[in-house]
Amino acid sequence: AQSVTQLGSHVSVSEGALVLLRCNYSSSVPPYLFWYVQYPNQGLQLLLKYTTGATLVKGINGFEAEFKKSETSFHLTKPSAHMSDAAEYFCAVSEQGNEKLTFGTGTRLTIIP
């Protein structure tokens, strides 16, 4: 069975500082990995995904994530935080050939002015 662990349910960073949200996964087969963002009272928006190929994935709004198989990690980063980045972030995993997403419990990102 696949699972996702997001370390830190709440993360606060200053505006302009580096954003680092941690995600570790467990999967018995090569995983597909995703980061989604959820703003209050809204659905999920895809930030980026890794399926195959380059392990450093660039997404929308300046976010990127690196798939590290040896560490079973897929951490999300952004060099400089903006106030508009304040939201809930979810890491998700899927197995190749299975389109079901398994989500982590989320990390709430707060940006300090």
Added chain:
Amino acid sequence: DAGVTQSPTHLIKTRGQQVTLRCSPKSGHDTVSWYQQALGQGPQFIFQYYEEEERQRGNFPDRFSGHQFPNYSSELNVNALLLGDSALYLCASMGQPGSYGYTFGSGTRLTVV
């Protein structure tokens, strides 16, 4: 181009009642999945529909059932509501199989009292 549309946006039901939630997928998408997101948790997969058939199902009781219509829209039905069914119910649609290009709706907030 409209994305995924869900109705209603909010709903209050009494324990023991039945509820039907509706989803219209993004134009060009033919696969619909439903997720339950309890407060403070990540979304959990309920089931997926493709070509009017339930293709796979998560760990939810038979009280949760669904349907997909020829126009690809979908319904989620929950019978004998429990307080624990209170959650945000998200619909996600996908087009090309294997693309993992999910589009999520804004959800239906169900409160069971």
